[in-house]
Amino acid sequence: MTSLETPRLLLREITLADAPGILALDSDPRVLRYVPNRPIATLEEAAKIIHYIRQQYERNGIGRWAVVRLDTQEFIGWCGLKLVDDSEVNGRTNYHDIGYRLLPHHWDQGFSSEAAGATMRYGLEIMKLPEINATVRRENTASRNILEKVGLHLQEEFTEPDGNLWCWYGIRNAQGQ
DSSP: OOOOEEESEEEEEEGGHHHHHHHHTTTTTTTTSSSSSOOOOSSHHHHHHHHHHHHHHHHHSEEEEEEEEEOOOOEEEEEEEEESSOOBTTTSSSSSEEEEEEEEGGSSSSSHHHHHHHHHHIIISSSSEEEEEEEETTHHHHHHHHHTOOOOOOOOEOOOOOOOOOOOEEEOOTTTO
């Protein structure tokens, strides 16, 4: 597993030391507004999430990364690629999903786009993935704007069993495999 650096951010492996940050993210209703996850309430629950992510590193060589501000060294969220191989979304499995989640006081500063852009370049240029996808609730316009800014295109809309309308985004690797 590698780390990435952008002008303002470090993207690195998530470790157990990030549990307080994961707890802050996954207990905030603003952060979870458009995702199906239920809020967590303890550091133990955060540690389980980190354990799951670290298993992805071992199993798939990729997973969500901690996003750390270079100027303050603070954990502000996560971003990264995940091989979705343990569930089905929109009738699909075994695809690489780009995702991101930041603490609200770091929103609207371009950090998500910066992290997602670096992640996309890594996936397409270094990993040479044939395609990268993302799913986002239709009404989450901020996240949809980020996906489009980093090069993904809306491919279709679908309804999940929860009754919400979701968007399926994707980009094919122009460099081939």
